[in-house]
Amino acid sequence: MAERLVMIARRYSSFLKGHYTDYVRNPDAYPLAGMGGANISSECAHTEYFSLKKLGELEEELHEKSMVKSPSRIDKMIVMSGR
Numbered sequence: 001m002a003e004r005l006v007m008i009a010r011r012y013s014s015f016l017k018g019h020y021t022d023y024v025r026n027p028d029a030y031p032l033a034g035m036g037g038a039n040i041s042s043e044c045a046h047t048e049y050f051s052l053k054k055l056g057e058l059e060e061e062l063h064e065k066s067m068v069k070s071p072s073r074i075d076k077m078i079v080m081s082g083r
Contacts (some may be wrong), residue, residue, distance in 0.1 A: 006034035020046075052078050 002016065009016050015036025021027055022040060030038055056075020062068040 002030075002033040002035060009036075010034075022046075049078060 005016055016034075017037040017039065018024065018027075018030060018035055019039045021030075021038040024030075024038075027038060053075045056071075056073065056078075059068055059071045059074070063071045
């Protein structure tokens with residue numbers, strides 16, 4: 001599939017770039033397929049997203065116990081693509 005997409009992109013003088021490549025089982029196949037690049041460290045973004053979500057939930061719990069005056073609602077502001 002990647003090779004087919006690479007050929008289409010080449011028609012427009014473009015290249016493909018893989019995202020979330022931390023979870024790709026065979027990243028060494030990217031150059032073989034003609035991929036132009038790959039994003040790394042998306043695993044960090046994934047972990048950061050869920051950590052901020054959890055901290056927001058904890059902040060709400062503490063607010064309900066009057067231990068936090070005004071919650072930031074950080075967990076309501078973050079958006080993760082595809083989730």
